Amino acid sequence: MFYQEKKCAYAVKLALAMLSGGMLISAQAQTVKADPAEKIQKIEVTGSHIKRIDKEGTSPIQTLSAKDISQSGATTVAELLRTIPALGSGGAFDAVDGGFSRGVATASLRGLGSSSTLILLNGRRMTPSAYANPNQGQSTLYDINSIPLSMLERVEIFKDGASAVYGSDAIAGVINFITKSDYQGVQMNASIGANDNNQFKKKSISGFAGFGNYAQDGYNVTVSAELSKRDRVSIKDANDVEKDLYSTLNNRLSPYSSFASNQPFFYRERTPGSNTFFTANDANVVNRTNCDPSRLITGGAQYNIATTSALYGRQFCNYNLDDFAEVQGAGQDFSAMSRGIYQINDTLSAFAEVAYTKTDRDYTGGSRTIDGRTPSTAFALSGAGTPFQAILPVGHPDNPFPTSRAAVVYRFENVAGGTNTSNESLRFASGLKGSFKSWDWETGVLWNRSERTDISNGFLLLPEVQKLITQNMSLADVAKQPNLSRQLKSVGVAEIAQADFKASTEFGSLPGGAIGFASGVEFRQEKMTLTPDNLTSSGQILGLANQFIQGQRNVTSAFVEVRTPFLKNFEMDFAGRVDKYPSFKTNFVPKVGAKWTVNDALAFRSTYAQGFRAPALVQVTAGGTQTFLNGLADPIRCPDGKVPLTGGDSTDCSRSISTLIRQNPNLKPETSRSFSLGMVLSPTRDFDILVDYYNIRKEDEVAALSSTLILNNPDAYPGTVVRDTNPANFVKDKNGNVVPNSGPLISLLRNYINQGSTVVSGVDVEMAMRNNLAENGKLDTRFRTSYTIEYRRAEKPGDPETNLVGTRGGISNFSTSVGDIPRLRATLSSSWTKEAHTVNGAINFVGGVSLMRYTNAGETYPVSYCHYGSGQPATATSLGGVAKYLTYVPDCAVSSWTTVDLGYTYKGFKDLTIGVRVLNALDSKAPYDPSSSYTTSGYNDSLHNAYGRAFRLNLGYVFK
Numbered sequence: 001m002f003y004q005e006k007k008c009a010y011a012v013k014l015a016l017a018m019l020s021g022g023m024l025i026s027a028q029a030q031t032v033k034a035d036p037a038e039k040i041q042k043i044e045v046t047g048s049h050i051k052r053i054d055k056e057g058t059s060p061i062q063t064l065s066a067k068d069i070s071q072s073g074a075t076t077v078a079e080l081l082r083t084i085p086a087l088g089s090g091g092a093f094d095a096v097d098g099g100f101s102r103g104v105a106t107a108s109l110r111g112l113g114s115s116s117t118l119i120l121l122n123g124r125r126m127t128p129s130a131y132a133n134p135n136q137g138q139s140t141l142y143d144i145n146s147i148p149l150s151m152l153e154r155v156e157i158f159k160d161g162a163s164a165v166y167g168s169d170a171i172a173g174v175i176n177f178i179t180k181s182d183y184q185g186v187q188m189n190a191s192i193g194a195n196d197n198n199q200f201k202k203k204s205i206s207g208f209a210g211f212g213n214y215a216q217d218g219y220n221v222t223v224s225a226e227l228s229k230r231d232r233v234s235i236k237d238a239n240d241v242e243k244d245l246y247s248t249l250n251n252r253l254s255p256y257s258s259f260a261s262n263q264p265f266f267y268r269e270r271t272p273g274s275n276t277f278f279t280a281n282d283a284n285v286v287n288r289t290n291c292d293p294s295r296l297i298t299g300g301a302q303y304n305i306a307t308t309s310a311l312y313g314r315q316f317c318n319y320n321l322d323d324f325a326e327v328q329g330a331g332q333d334f335s336a337m338s339r340g341i342y343q344i345n346d347t348l349s350a351f352a353e354v355a356y357t358k359t360d361r362d363y364t365g366g367s368r369t370i371d372g373r374t375p376s377t378a379f380a381l382s383g384a385g386t387p388f389q390a391i392l393p394v395g396h397p398d399n400p401f402p403t404s405r406a407a408v409v410y411r412f413e414n415v416a417g418g419t420n421t422s423n424e425s426l427r428f429a430s431g432l433k434g435s436f437k438s439w440d441w442e443t444g445v446l447w448n449r450s451e452r453t454d455i456s457n458g459f460l461l462l463p464e465v466q467k468l469i470t471q472n473m474s475l476a477d478v479a480k481q482p483n484l485s486r487q488l489k490s491v492g493v494a495e496i497a498q499a500d501f502k503a504s505t506e507f508g509s510l511p512g513g514a515i516g517f518a519s520g521v522e523f524r525q526e527k528m529t530l531t532p533d534n535l536t537s538s539g540q541i542l543g544l545a546n547q548f549i550q551g552q553r554n555v556t557s558a559f560v561e562v563r564t565p566f567l568k569n570f571e572m573d574f575a576g577r578v579d580k581y582p583s584f585k586t587n588f589v590p591k592v593g594a595k596w597t598v599n600d601a602l603a604f605r606s607t608y609a610q611g612f613r614a615p616a617l618v619q620v621t622a623g624g625t626q627t628f629l630n631g632l633a634d635p636i637r638c639p640d641g642k643v644p645l646t647g648g649d650s651t652d653c654s655r656s657i658s659t660l661i662r663q664n665p666n667l668k669p670e671t672s673r674s675f676s677l678g679m680v681l682s683p684t685r686d687f688d689i690l691v692d693y694y695n696i697r698k699e700d701e702v703a704a705l706s707s708t709l710i711l712n713n714p715d716a717y718p719g720t721v722v723r724d725t726n727p728a729n730f731v732k733d734k735n736g737n738v739v740p741n742s743g744p745l746i747s748l749l750r751n752y753i754n755q756g757s758t759v760v761s762g763v764d765v766e767m768a769m770r771n772n773l774a775e776n777g778k779l780d781t782r783f784r785t786s787y788t789i790e791y792r793r794a795e796k797p798g799d800p801e802t803n804l805v806g807t808r809g810g811i812s813n814f815s816t817s818v819g820d821i822p823r824l825r826a827t828l829s830s831s832w833t834k835e836a837h838t839v840n841g842a843i844n845f846v847g848g849v850s851l852m853r854y855t856n857a858g859e860t861y862p863v864s865y866c867h868y869g870s871g872q873p874a875t876a877t878s879l880g881g882v883a884k885y886l887t888y889v890p891d892c893a894v895s896s897w898t899t900v901d902l903g904y905t906y907k908g909f910k911d912l913t914i915g916v917r918v919l920n921a922l923d924s925k926a927p928y929d930p931s932s933s934y935t936t937s938g939y940n941d942s943l944h945n946a947y948g949r950a951f952r953l954n955l956g957y958v959f960k
Contacts, residue, residue, distance in 0.1 A: 056680050058573050058593030058605045059160040060692040060764065062086070062784075066153055066180075071831060071840045073901055073917035073952060075191065075202055075228070077144040077152075077177070078105035083844065085786035085825035086159050086173075086764060090114065090137050094145060095328050095941045097363040100133035100625075103421035103452070104143040109159065109172035110696060110760050111791065111821055113137020115613060118162065118170040121147065121177050122339075122353065124429060124500075125166075125524075127448040130492025132530055132547045132618035132625045134661045134752075136703040136817045139616035140169060143450070144177075146357040146425045148226045148335035150189060150206040153180045159764065161674035161696065163611035164575040164591035167522075167557055171611040171672045171698055179353075181339050182220045183210030186959040193952030196923070197239050200328060200947050204228035218343035225336040232330035232362070233946070235937055236322055240920075240948025242928035245889075246938030249304075249882050249930060253322055256303035259311055260369045261295070261319040263288040264410040264475060266392070267310075267373060268401045274728050275389065275744070276649055277373055277407045285310045286400045291317035304883060319411055321366050324418075327937050327946045329363040351444075352430035358422065365417030368458050368485075368543065370465060372407030374651050375724075375746060377658040378462045379546050379626045380539030381532075387746055388462060388542060390469075397474045410475055415485045417458035425450045441503035452492040460485055460542045461535065488533040488541065492549075498524040512565025522557040528617045545628060545658070551621025555614075556580045569597040579612075583620050584669055587612055603680040611672035615702050618663070619752045625661045629748075632657060633878055635711050636742050637731050641877030645739070647731035658747040661704045668754050672698045686770040695761040700754040703817070706795065707748050722747045756794035759801060763787045777834025785826035793818050799857045807850040808894075808931070811867045814878075815857035820894070820943055822847035836908035841901060846943050848896040848927070851880075866892035868930050882930045895927040897944050915954035923949040 062084070064072075074080035078094060081087050088111025092101035106114035119126050119142035129143040155177055162170035186209040194201040206226035214220040235241075236253060247253040259265065267277035268284040278284035289296060295318050297303070299311035306312065337355040344350060370376065375387030392399040392406045399406045431444025464484045467473040478484065502520030509515075530549040535541050537548065559577040566572065573593040580586045591609035598604070618625070633641040637652035644652045678692035705717070714721045724743030731742045764786050771779040792801035793809060793816045802813045809818025824847040831840035853876075854864045865872045869886030872879060886892065900922050905915040926939035926946050939946060 056595075056603065056605070056690075058571075058595045059158065059162075059607050060676065060678055060690065060694075062157040062159060062766070064155040064157070067831075069149065069152055069155070070905075070915070070954075071829070071838075071903055072842075073903060073919050074149065075193065075204065075952070076105070077147045077149050080149065080155070081107050081144070081175075083827055083842075084157060085784050085827060086110065086157065088112070088788075088825075089819040089821065089942045091942070092138070092141065093941055094331075094361070095945075096326055096937065097329065097365070097419060100131060100135065101138065101141060102363070102419065102454070103145075103359065103361045103423055104129050104131065104141050105145045106138075106141050107144060107175055108137070109157075109175070110694070110762075111788075111819070112172040112696070112698065112758065112760065114142060115140040115169060115616070116171040116698070117142075118166055118168075118174045119144065119177070120166070120174060121355075121427070122179060122429070123176060124444070124446050125448075125496060125498065126427075127425075127450050127494050127496040127526075128528075128616070129423060129450050130452040130494040130528060130530060132492075132549055132623075134625050134627060134704045136701065139619055139702065140613075143423060143425075145333065145359045145423065146335070146450070147177050148206070148224070148333075148337070148357065150204075150226045151179045151208070151224045151335070151337055153178050159692070159694070160607055160676055161591065161609035161611045161672060163589045163613075163672070164577045164609055165559060165561065167555075167577060167579050168612060168614040168669070171613055171670070171674070172696065179337065179339065180208065180210075180224070181222055181341065182214050183208065183222050184213055184220075185210060187956060188959070189954065189956045191952060191954040193917075193950060195240065195948045195950040197237070197948070199231075199233045199237055199239075200950060201231040202228060214341055214343065219341065221338065221340040223336075223338045225334075227332075227334050229332045230328065230330065232326055232364070233328040234323070234364075235325040235327055238327045238937075238946045240923065241327070241926045241937065241939045241946045243938065245928040249884055249888060249928075250938060251304050252325070252938070254303065255297050256299070256305070256318055257321045258319040258366075258411075259287075259299075259316050260371070260409050260411045261291065261317045262411055262413040262479070263291050263317040264398065264408050265310075265316075266398070266400050266406040266408055269391070269405040269407070271728075272405070273726075275391065275724070275726070276647070276729065279310055279373075279650055280308075281310045281312055281314060287314070287316050289315055289317055295319075319366070319413070324364045324366045325937070326364055327939075327941075329361050331359065331361045333357070333359045347436065348432065348434040350430070350432050353428070355425070355427040357425045361421045363419045363421075365419065365458065367411050367413045367415050367417050368460050369409065369411040370460070370542070371409045373409070373649075374656060374744070376542050377628075377747065378539045378542050379536070379544070379658065379660075381537045381546055381548055388466065390465070393469065393472070396469075396472055408475070412458075412460065412479050412484065414479055415458050415460070419457065420455040422453045423450065424453075438507065439503050439505045441501070443501040444499070446496070446498040446500075449493065449495045451494075454490045454492075456488040456490075456533075456544060458485055459488055459544045462540050462542055465542060486535065488536055488544065490530070490532045490536070490547070492530040492547075493528070495527040496524055498522060510565050510567075512568045512571055515565075516561075516563030518559075518561040520559055522555075522559075524555045524557070525552065526555065526617060527552045528621075530618075530623065543628070545626030547623075547625050549618050549621060549623035551617040551623070553582050553617065553621075571595050573607075579614070581614050581669075583615070583665060583667070587614075587669060601682045604678065605680065606677045607675070609674045611674060613670040613672075613702075615664075615667040615669065615752070619702055620663055620665050620667055623663060627659045627661065628656060629659055629707055630654075630656045631878070632707065632711070632745070634745050636739060637744065640875070641879075645731040645733060645742075646736070647729070648744075652731075652744065655745050657745050659707060659750055660747070661750045661752065664752045667702055667752060668700050670698055670700050670702055670754075672696060686772075688766075688768045690764075690766040692764045693761070694764070695759070697757065697759045699757040701756060701758065702752055703755055705750040705753050706817075707750065708815075709796070710748055710750065711745075720749045721745070722749070755796045756799060757797075757801070758794075759790060759792040761789045763789065773834075777832060777837075779830065779832045781828075781830040783826070783828045785824065787824050788821060791818070791821045795857065800855075802855050806847065807852070807854075811851055811853055813855045813857070814853055815855075820849045820940065822849055822896075822943065836906055838903075838905040838907075840903045840905075844899045844901070846897045848893050849943075850893045851930070852892050868892065880930060885930055889928070889930075894929050894940060894943070897924060897927055899924050911958045911960060913954075913956040915956075917952040917954070919950040919952070920948060
């Protein structure tokens with residue numbers, strides 16, 4: 001099978017063998033005296049506001065301790081979370097220019113997207129970052145880049161629906177990042193790392209200081225700071241991806257990259273005024289070749305250039321896009337944070353925290369082009385402006401055709417591209433904690449502001465490019481215009497201000513103990529403003545879309561929780577939350593959980609919860625998001641996706657158009673129902689097994705209206721399809737009849753809508769063994785895996801819900817927008833400690849994904865076929881376009897990936913700790929991915945990385 005079940009079975013067997021071996025060692029070491037019982041204290045854990053004693057409650061929670069974080073070898077929070085099997089696809093990983101998510105990293109539990117995973121910092125919300133990502137499940141982006149890894153004490157991952165406790169966005173669960181506090185002393189840490197090719201270099205330095213002992217002095221203040229820098233890595237320098245396949249199949253990393261250069265191509269117009277052009281390899285296509293001889297190539301089959309292409313057998317100048325393709329952009333991060341606690345009296349204390357973070361990302365990019373074969377759009381805030389088409393009139397100094405107009409393809413190589421994205425965040429929280437009689441209470445205020453600044457280079461000013469036609473100016477003279485391009489600055493600001501109060505107590509008596517109770521209220525104001533550059537918003541920039549939002553709303557919430565220990569071995573939890581948003585009626589969601597402790601070694605638990613996600617501000621308030629769609633097959637002008645009708649041309653089968661996605665103030669919230677059933681088994685004191693089944697159904701998902709749906713059903717969505725209205729450009733059907741309103745596509749108008757549903761279910765397993773080896777030290781071994789049983793998406797109501805597990809969902813069911821859903825993710829880790837020495841290792845496994853096509857909404861293909869390669873049925877449309885794919889990858893899949901990490905820590909020097917990590921010690925290459933979404937890298941960075949074998953050295957020093 002494509003996800004290599006044998007490897008999975010081997011990994012499971014290995015895990016069981018290690019754990020079983022650990023049990024035997026534990027049994028042999030039972031003569032070691034146990035540690036005295038620690039004093040039992042009540043603590044508050046993520047997922048509940050009721051303080052409790054029990055380690056395991058009704059819901060599954062995974063905790064990463066400071067030791068786990070250190071031994072992971074991660075240098076960022078994003079890298080840390082990638083080691084968690086429950087984290088699925090649908091997040092952003094901030095490696096390369098991520099388009100609408102450029103510069104941020106997000107988390108996606110259960111593969112439901114970043115909008116369904118709530119992120120907390122020290123128990124309180126973070127503001128979403130200032131982005132308007134129109135892709136499904138990405139409308140709310142909590143940037144985990146703004147959380148410094150070195151400051152974390154632990155991470156609590158609540159893998160259950162938590163809207164009844166925390167409100168919107170907690171459908172898939174909650175991740176609570178908890179920073180260090182009540183620390184005394186000063187410590188400094190430094191790290192440096194790179195892979196075995198001296199690529200992916202990263203350096204960081206951090207400091208942490210704490211003053212005052214809270215228990216003795218009644219106060220503590222901690223201050224910390226971290227600075228890190230990472231290097232750019234180009235795809236040409238990354239040796240730990242399948243570069244040979246990437247080069248052979250994707251036409252990259254080869255002598256041919258792009259025919260669009262500063263040596264133009266000219267295409268003669270078919271008939272005067274038609275705006276359609278000859279594209280065959282004959283005298284109707286002319287190009288210049290006045291470039292450096294090293295750039296000259298002749299098109300042929302060796303570059304996967306078809307014989308029907310105008311490039312076949314033609315000599316032309318190559319523009320090397322690979323010089324700008326990168327697998328990691330350069331970056332620099334800085335963060336600083338301070339937390340303080342002060343005891344006012346025996347029953348009252350105050351706390352405060354302030355934090356500042358800034359991340360800078362630089363991404364390289366090629367120079368911009370004009371292509372007269374299709375219209376280009378200069379967006380204004382009011383929508384698509386007048387399309388610009390680089391068609392040279394008769395008599396133009398560059399037009400080689402004396403009696404015909406010519407479309408020109410030209411790249412302004414003298415104007416450099418690329419972008420810089422900066423995200424700054426400022427956070428302040430303060431409050432009081434106290435007790436009154438049997439009540440514990442807390443009140444606080446929070447203000448969190450995030451500002452994003454995008455600097456875009458190389459975009460062309462429309463008034464300057466228009467001189468090509470309005471002033472009959474030559475291409476060379478247009479390229480020399482001093483105002484041809486300017487740096488463009490867009491700014492986004494997101495902000496939340498919050499006040500809250502909560503209290504908890506115990507009262508009454510049940511056979512199992514006192515009843516626990518907690519309640520609270522929250523008042524929150526959310527703001528977001530996205531402001532594009534003035535030149536862009538006024539419609540003077542070619543090819544750059546606007547995002548313009550100005551929204552604000554107030555949210556009022558109240559929650560209640562009750563814990564009822566009906567018996568000594570049976571308890572239930574009840575929770576409910578009311579949220580009032582201005583755009584829809586008051587929302588109430590409940591949750592109920594139960595735990596049955598059979599005996600000291602066995603317990604069962606279960607939960608049922610309803611949840612919701614409020615539409616993001618960018619989806620319901622004034623403004624809109626403009627986008628460009630590439631590779632669209634026009635269903636009217638190119639109905640089979642391959643051959644255009646008479647009057648059309650090849651661009652109709654792979655069209656680039658603009659779209660405007662507009663807000664919808666009438667959106668309903670997304671809703672969910674989740675169920676979990678788990679078992680906690682401890683056959684010995686040092687061996688634990690946790691098994692949890694989960695099932696989540698999410699409905700009324702908010703997404704932009706599908707462009708494919710609009711194009712295939714234009715009558716159902718009047719006014720949304722914008723076409724050229726010139727009858728001379730209409731096409732004719734196979735009978736020679738003119739098709740009405742069939743001019744070339746220009747743009748689409750789309751709205752956010754409530755559409756279909758998603759169902760995901762699976763099983764999480766965790767096994768942990770702790771072995772005391774007496775004079776030989778201690779051995780801790782842990783196995784974690786997440787096995788996905790089903791992932792079903794109905795893109796719109798009425799669509800069948802097909803299971804997409806083990807596939808790239810949007811290919812398996814071609815009507816959906818689902819990403820990669822590996823069936824299995826697993827990690828086996830072990831750590832041995834003796835005196836000053838700690839040795840640790842981990843085996844990480846990510847299952848493969850099929851690239852086969854099985855269904856398209858209600859249509860099931862008679863025979864499934866590969867999205868890439870050749871041999872597809874004649875009715876197949878919108879294929880992947882990698883002609884030789886099946887020759888090299890006959891199973892039509894992205895392979896599974898197994899990596900091994902090793903580490904060693906030495907604490908034998910006074911006050912100095914030295915740690916060495918080897919990540920991917922076996923140097924496993926990232927599996928090849930042919931998708932056009934990843935053609936700048938040849939691998940899928942949502943599942944894999946291109947680091948290869950990487951080394952990291954960490955030094956820590958404590959000042960006393």
